[in-house]
Amino acid sequence: MARPAPQPDPAVDIEKQIATLEAGSPSEADREEIERLRGQLEILRRTPGAKPSGDAWEQVLIARHPNRPYTLDFIHALFTDFTELHGDRRFADDPALIGGLARFEGRPVAVVGHQKGRDTEQRVKRNFGMPNPEGYRKALRLMKLAEKFRLPVVCLVDTPGAYPGKGAEERGQAEAIAYNLKEIPKIRTPIVVVVHGEGGSGGALAIAIGDRVLMLENAIYSVIAPESCSSILWRDWNHKQEAARALKLTARDLHGFGLVDTIVPEPAGGAHTDPPGAAANLKAAISAALGALTPLSMDNLISLRHERLRKLATFVIE
Amino acid sequence: MAWFRKDKPPLKAPPEKRVQTEGLWVKCESCKQIVWKGDLEGNLQCCPKCGYHFKMTAPERLAMLFDGGHYTEHDAGLASSDPLGFHDTKAYRDRLKQAQNQTGMKDALATGEGRIEDRPAIVCAMEFRFIGGSMGAVVGEKITRAIDRAIAGKLPLIVVSCSGGARMMEGAISLMQMAKISAGLARLDEAGQPFISVLTDPTTGGVTASYAMLGDLNIAEPGALIGFAGPRVIEQTIRQKLPEGFQRAEFLLEHGMLDAIVPRKELKGYLARTLGLLSRS
Numbered sequence: 107m108a109r110p111a112p113q114p115d116p117a118v119d120i121e122k123q124i125a126t127l128e129a130g131s132p133s134e135a136d137r138e139e140i141e142r143l144r145g146q147l148e149i150l151r152r153t154p155g156a157k158p159s160g161d162a163w164e165q166v167l168i169a170r171h172p173n174r175p176y177t178l179d180f181i182h183a184l185f186t187d188f189t190e191l192h193g194d195r196r197f198a199d200d201p202a203l204i205g206g207l208a209r210f211e212g213r214p215v216a217v218v219g220h221q222k223g224r225d226t227e228q229r230v231k232r233n234f235g236m237p238n239p240e241g242y243r244k245a246l247r248l249m250k251l252a253e254k255f256r257l258p259v260v261c262l263v264d265t266p267g268a269y270p271g272k273g274a275e276e277r278g279q280a281e282a283i284a285y286n287l288k289e290i291p292k293i294r295t296p297i298v299v300v301v302h303g304e305g306g307s308g309g310a311l312a313i314a315i316g317d318r319v320l321m322l323e324n325a326i327y328s329v330i331a332p333e334s335c336s337s338i339l340w341r342d343w344n345h346k347q348e349a350a351r352a353l354k355l356t357a358r359d360l361h362g363f364g365l366v367d368t369i370v371p372e373p374a375g376g377a378h379t380d381p382p383g384a385a386a387n388l389k390a391a392i393s394a395a396l397g398a399l400t401p402l403s404m405d406n407l408i409s410l411r412h413e414r415l416r417k418l419a420t421f422v423i424e
Numbered sequence: 425m426a427w428f429r430k431d432k433p434p435l436k437a438p439p440e441k442r443v444q445t446e447g448l449w450v451k452c453e454s455c456k457q458i459v460w461k462g463d464l465e466g467n468l469q470c471c472p473k474c475g476y477h478f479k480m481t482a483p484e485r486l487a488m489l490f491d492g493g494h495y496t497e498h499d500a501g502l503a504s505s506d507p508l509g510f511h512d513t514k515a516y517r518d519r520l521k522q523a524q525n526q527t528g529m530k531d532a533l534a535t536g537e538g539r540i541e542d543r544p545a546i547v548c549a550m551e552f553r554f555i556g557g558s559m560g561a562v563v564g565e566k567i568t569r570a571i572d573r574a575i576a577g578k579l580p581l582i583v584v585s586c587s588g589g590a591r592m593m594e595g596a597i598s599l600m601q602m603a604k605i606s607a608g609l610a611r612l613d614e615a616g617q618p619f620i621s622v623l624t625d626p627t628t629g630g631v632t633a634s635y636a637m638l639g640d641l642n643i644a645e646p647g648a649l650i651g652f653a654g655p656r657v658i659e660q661t662i663r664q665k666l667p668e669g670f671q672r673a674e675f676l677l678e679h680g681m682l683d684a685i686v687p688r689k690e691l692k693g694y695l696a697r698t699l700g701l702l703s704r705s
Contacts, residue, residue: 135660268633270653270661275671276679280632280652287606288613288638307590307599308633308652315603329590329599329630339512339592353595354508363507365596415607416568418600420507420561424530 119226120147120172141333141343146172160358162350166332168324169304173378175385176235177204177219177262180302183385184260184392185210185217191251194243197277202233202269203241203313205248210260211393216252218245218313219262222303235304236269239282242312246286249293258296258396261313266331268309283312290315291411296399298392301325301357301366302377317411318395319365321357322388323372327365328355365418368395452476454647468688477625477645477688481527482534485549485584489692495538495547499569502562503530508595516593523554531562532587535570537579541696543703544577546570549584550631557587559631560594564601567635571608580618580699585636588654589629602634609638618702620695623650623673623682641683641698644673645691650681 124143127136145167168174181188185208192199205218222235245261252259268279290297290313297316305314305327321327330338332350337343360366370391377384399407449458454476464471468488469478480488487493503520510516524530532554537546548570550557567583574581590598612619621639623632625648633652636642644650651658651671659666669675676682686694 133660133663135663138660268652270657272658272662272664272666272670275651275653275658278637278679278681280650281637281681283633283652284602284606284635284637287603287634288610291603291607291610305596308602308630311599311602312633315607327596329595330592335512335592345512349512352508352510352512353592355595360596363597365600412607412611415600415604418561418597418604419565419568420505420597421502421565422505423501424503 117147137343138333138337141346142170145346146170160356162353162356163332163347165324165356166326166346166350168376168378169326171376171378172224174303175377175381176224176303177221177264179381180262180300180385180388181208181217181219183382184389185215186212188217191248192244194240194247196240196243198238198240200238200241200244201231202235202265203237203245205245207257210258210396214255214257215260216248216257217260217262218248220265220310220313222264233269235265236267237265237309238269238271238274239277239279242268242282242286245313246289249290249295249297253293253295256295258298258399259293259316260392261297261299261316263299263301263305263310263314263327264303264325265306265309266304267306268312283308286312287315291415292408294404294408296396296402296407297411298395298399300370300388300392301327302388306331315411315415317399317407317414318367320368320370320388320391320395321360321366322370322377322384323357324376325357326355327357327360328353363420450478453478470688475646475687477647479552479586479625480549480688481553482529482549482551486534486536486538486547488688489540489547489582489584489695490536490538491540491542495536498535498537498546498573499566500534501530502566504560504562504594506593507561507597508593510593510595512593519555519593527551527553529554531566532557532559532591533563533566535566537573540692540699543580543696543699545580545582545695545699546574546577547582547584550586552586555591555593557585557631558589558591558598559587559601560591560598561601563591564598564604567605568608571605571612574617574619575612575615578615578617580620580702581612582620582622582695583635583639584622584624585627585631586624587627587629587631589631599630602630605635606638609635616704618699620698622691622695624648626650628652628654637681639683640702642681643684643686643694644676644682646673646685646687648673650676 188208190206223229223232299316299319301321332346335349336345357369373380373383452471455474623644
């Protein structure tokens with residue numbers, strides 16, 4: 107699998123970042139960042155190849171593992187002829203949400219996905235995988251392009267969430283997400299969604315509506331990050347483990363609720379221990395999903411998609 | 425040896441003689457004046473001195489919009505099943521019970537069907553006192569059922585939002601309600617029925633990022649806080665203070681996100697007029 111430049115030792119880099127943050131007088135945001143980095147250290151210091159215990163917090167750490175394959179890694183492993191397309195035709199191009207055309211098993215498809223950065227420079231360029239409204243508008247534009255040419259769409263989901271920034275609010279972050287949620291159900295071409303890392307709330311959901319939803323074994327999908335949940339409900343950062351368990355955010359949980367169709371197995375120890383192995387499993391799962399969707403008529407596909415969304419309900423009548 | 429000797433016992437405060445006024449008066453958050461609650465109620469919960477819009481309860485909102493305050497409530501019995509068995513410092517079930525006792529509602533939204541200046545309509549109103557007006561499976565299902573009714577009965581739909589966003593205690597199931605409702609609104613589009621979204625203070629998170637921003641008309645009450653992320657989160661992220669008025673209704677109007685800002689007193693008339701303009705002949 108294609109990989110960026112070999113990592114020296116991510117643990118050393120992370121320790122340095124923590125030291126820098128702690129040296130100043132850390133703000134609330136800094137403390138959150140320190141918490142996140144500590145989590146990464148925790149997982150890096152584990153024995154490589156150790157079988158994950160299945161605990162929710164550990165799943166969070168694996169899903170955010172700095173060596174986990176990112177969207178572009180999967181794109182290069184799963185597709186050929188990948189041709190990136192840029193821009194939302196309204197304001198800008200968003201490097202945190204990428205997309206383009208490619209071939210999957212020889213067949214032309216469209217692909218969109220959140221992109222995180224691996225080193226400091228890339229992380230800043232990719233805005234830590236947190237899209238601005240432009241990203242969501244570009245994704246929808248590419249889906250409509252795919253519809254015109256009847257190309258299936260593959261969505262690769264891996265984001266901490268949509269970017270909570272000033273410009274994002276000014277340019278309608280909420281509207282961009284909302285509009286995708288209304289328009290994607292209408293797109294007349296098969297859509298396969300893969301949650302392969304972090305499924306961070308509305309920022310993930312905005313490209314995660316489809317006919318099949320696959321989730322990697324160690325990926326997470328949640329309405330809120332466990333750290334933020336801890337800070338709101340427990341009023342401090344120290345209950346992130348409990349929050350992770352309470353939120354029921356693992357692939358197995360989501361599958362149990364019927365929100366995810368297929369759990370894609372990862373190599374023992376997690377996708378970061380064997381990226382080509384993880385990609386091979388994912389390729390087989392996407393192939394099966396597209397195989398099942400392709401024979402359906404468009405009318406049938408759209409009505410099944412609506413039915414699927416309509417059924418997302420759980421309540422009691424008192 | 426004491427220089428002073430107390431011959432008399434110290435003076436004691438007289439027993440409580442104050443008149444109990446708690447609950448009768450409130451302080452206006454905007455002009456800081458003390459306002460009698462009776463005046464607020466007679467003025468659609470707006471400050472008689474500065475016009476500041478206080479939050480309305482869902483039943484007050486429905487009564488205010490429908491002719492004569494009359495409407496038929498739908499799906500009032502839907503309640504959360506606590507799908508995650510969620511616990512934080514408190515069990516979610518207990519939080520639900522507490523909110524139910526406080527509001528007399530099963531969850532954070534009420535749906536009414538009635539007439540607005542003689543035009544039949546369905547209105548969903550969110551209840552902020554119910555866990556911050558948060559959206560879980562019940563809110564999602566009730567709005568989707570309201571959409572279904574609007575399509576079946578060829579009726580316009582109005583949703584009055586007042587919410588902090590998706591409900592954490594129902595995890596990814598809350599999140600999916602954004603998708604369910606938005607897909608429902610796509611069906612409402614096809615049916616050609618109007619949807620007016622009324623955004624009130626505050627409307628944030630997953631509610632803004634789904635149905636609240638998807639109206640044929642998006643209108644807001646003056647001064648309402650409307651956004652995707654909360655201001656505190658943004659300030660922490662960008663490490664700057666946000667300017668005065670950021671994410672207020674007036675800011676959103678300026679940035680092209682709203683069709684209009686409508687004061688509460690004019691809301692009913694505005695809705696009736698625009699529904700008239702949007703009806704298919």
